[in-house]
Amino acid sequence: MAAMTDTPRWISVTLSWSRLLPIARVALVSAFLIGGIQKLADFPAAVAEQADFGLEPAWLWAAAAIIGELGGSALVIIGRWAWLGAGGLGVLTVVSMLVANNFWAQRGHDRFTATNAFFEQLGVIAGLVLITVLSLRDQQRG
Template sequence: MTTQHWVYYPIAILLTSVFWISGLTKILHFDVAMAEMAHFNLQPAALFVIMTILVQLLGSLLVILGGRWIWLGAGALSIFTLATIPIAHRFWEMPADQGALDLALVQEHFSLISGLILIVIVAEFYKRKNSPNYKD
């Protein structure tokens, strides 16, 4: 994409790596992904695995490519990340030692969501800066 600085792409790849690595891992180890969904009582497990893979891979692709649909990719990944908190990281129901670990994971989730929001803002900035109507 010509509207973004060259450094955008490695940052976008790194930012989304947690998602696309997870999506690819779920494809390669579908049975393990099914067991994970069943563990969290997400049924039908196959549907949840497929939807998770689609959100993780397509959302990552939209963010990495940038462009007009970056907001959709970042939004989908942000909602997905937020939704995992009450499903997989219920720190408020756990013993203190285990709960502390899951609380830290929730805080990391918030940081990741913030990064996704920020990359949309940066992409929009570069788009406007490269516009013929941009005034410094």
């Protein structure tokens, strides 16, 4: 007897496509990849950005951001140690949320914008958790 599902067949077929998960992994970490590449290409600007957020020593925070963004993204994309890559990106995102999107300390339109960005980043963290769960399931299957 076939399992009952409320998912239309064409969606099930699409979600079963073997290339979908690798594409989704790249899409999930694309902002981190771009950010890491931009920081690496213009390290002085990356240092200035960290200093603007009050993170000192700014050069160390910039270097950590580059390593975290590029290294974490690579681990998520290849699916090896995805928990480490996603965890690092998640921590980086939490720091960003608290430093750059502190909506509770802002007013007016700035508060509106920061609130949206804060919760969008929370959604990215949830996506990182989900990709880690999928990676664990794949490993357990063998």
